[in-house]
Amino acid sequence: MKVLVADDDPISVLYLQDVLSEWGYQVVVAADGLTAEAILRQADGPLLAVLDWMMPGRDGIDVCHNIRQAGMERYVYMIMLTSRTETEFIVAAMNAGADDYIAKPFIAEEMRVRVRAGRRIVDLEQELRRQATRDALTGIFNRGAILDLLQKEIARRARTPECLSVIFADLDHFKRINDTYGHLAGDEVLREATQRMAAALRTYDAFGRYGGEELLAVLPDCDPEGALIVAERMRSAMADASVPTAYGEIAVTVSIGIASVSHAGAADMTGLLHRADGALYAAKLRGRNFIAVAPS
Numbered sequence: 002m003k004v005l006v007a008d009d010d011p012i013s014v015l016y017l018q019d020v021l022s023e024w025g026y027q028v029v030v031a032a033d034g035l036t037a038e039a040i041l042r043q044a045d046g047p048l049l050a051v052l053d054w055m056m057p058g059r060d061g062i063d064v065c066h067n068i069r070q071a072g073m074e075r076y077v078y079m080i081m082l083t084s085r086t087e088t089e090f091i092v093a094a095m096n097a098g099a100d101d102y103i104a105k106p107f108i109a110e111e112m113r114v115r116v117r118a119g120r121r122i123v124d125l126e127q128e129l130r131r132q133a134t135r136d137a138l139t140g141i142f143n144r145g146a147i148l149d150l151l152q153k154e155i156a157r158r159a160r161t162p163e164c165l166s167v168i169f170a171d172l173d174h175f176k177r178i179n180d181t182y183g184h185l186a187g188d189e190v191l192r193e194a195t196q197r198m199a200a201a202l203r204t205y206d207a208f209g210r211y212g213g214e215e216l217l218a219v220l221p222d223c224d225p226e227g228a229l230i231v232a233e234r235m236r237s238a239m240a241d242a243s244v245p246t247a248y249g250e251i252a253v254t255v256s257i258g259i260a261s262v263s264h265a266g267a268a269d270m271t272g273l274l275h276r277a278d279g280a281l282y283a284a285k286l287r288g289r290n291f292i293a294v295a296p297s
């Protein structure tokens with residue numbers, strides 16, 4: 002796990018770097034508050050930080066305050082390193098958003114247990130976030146999370162000339178599979194189907210369970226032609242090989258609807274989903290195991 006060490010005293014930084022690396026942490030260093038804040042704001046920035054109170058430019062308290070005010074999605078656990086241990090200073094640090102503090106000069110063993118406590122909180126927070134956004138059966142995003150992602154992607158796209166596509170994929174005659182082999186077999190098929198289709202997507206695409214056996218893929222920077230290639234990979238991933246389950250081999254196909262918003266197109270989420278759903282309906286009408294693209 003990455004830990005940010007922000008301190009303008011090179012000796013203190015070296016010592017912290019030494020002990021934290023010895024305990025298995027990957028140390029990222031900032032020599033002033035401005036740099037520390039910029040690093041913590043990065044999308045893949047450290048989730049644990051040890052911040053010196055007194056730093057040039059922006060002090061540790063300001064960094065804490067700004068990070069909390071930024072309303073970041075990830076929780077950053079911040080430990081304040083300070084020679085001021087009077088109650089009023091500690092209260093000020095915690096009020097600014099620090100989670101803990103350590104008196105300077107610190108004792109390595111105390112630093113170790115306090116950083117470990119922070120790590121526990123960060124791990125728990127990440128696990129809660131995972132559980133809140135993932136579908137329990139398939140492990141892909143749940144409905145709320147994939148719609149949230151789509152909404153953000155639409156907002157982001159408004160400031161770029163990119164095309165955005167969505168794919169609705171719905172397993173064919175899934176009710177028949179449940180009725181013939183049982184619900185548990187249906188669950189196995191659904192799990193395997195999501196894995197195969199997820200593997201057909203590009204790394205920066207997102208995939209979620211929209212409802213029952215209906216899945217939604219969000220494809221940023223992807224025009225209808227690109228989306229068709231991805232959809233064909235998804236379709237053939239299902240049609241080309243049946244699914245081995247504890248209840249026997251089960252053949253299952255998928256029907257797919259695609260909708261895109263072009264460079265000049267206006268995007269509203271409901272309209273886009275409605276068009277993709279219409280295309281999916283058309284694919285079902287065409288006999289299933291089929292891909293249809295919504296008119297733009």
Ligand SMILES: Nc1nc2c(ncn2[C@@H]2O[C@H](COP(=O)(O)OP(=O)(O)OP(=O)(O)O)[C@@H](O)[C@H]2O)c(=O)[nH]1
Pocket residue numbers: 138171172173174175176177179183184185186187188191212213214285289
């Ligand atoms: N095993 C299992 N079945 C599910 C789950 N969620 C939804 N289903 C079933 O999926 C089936 C969907 O049936 P329908 O909407 O009639 O669609 P279909 O049989 O796939 O037919 P078409 O979509 O028209 O090809 C229902 O039987 C649901 O009970 C799930 O999590 N596990």
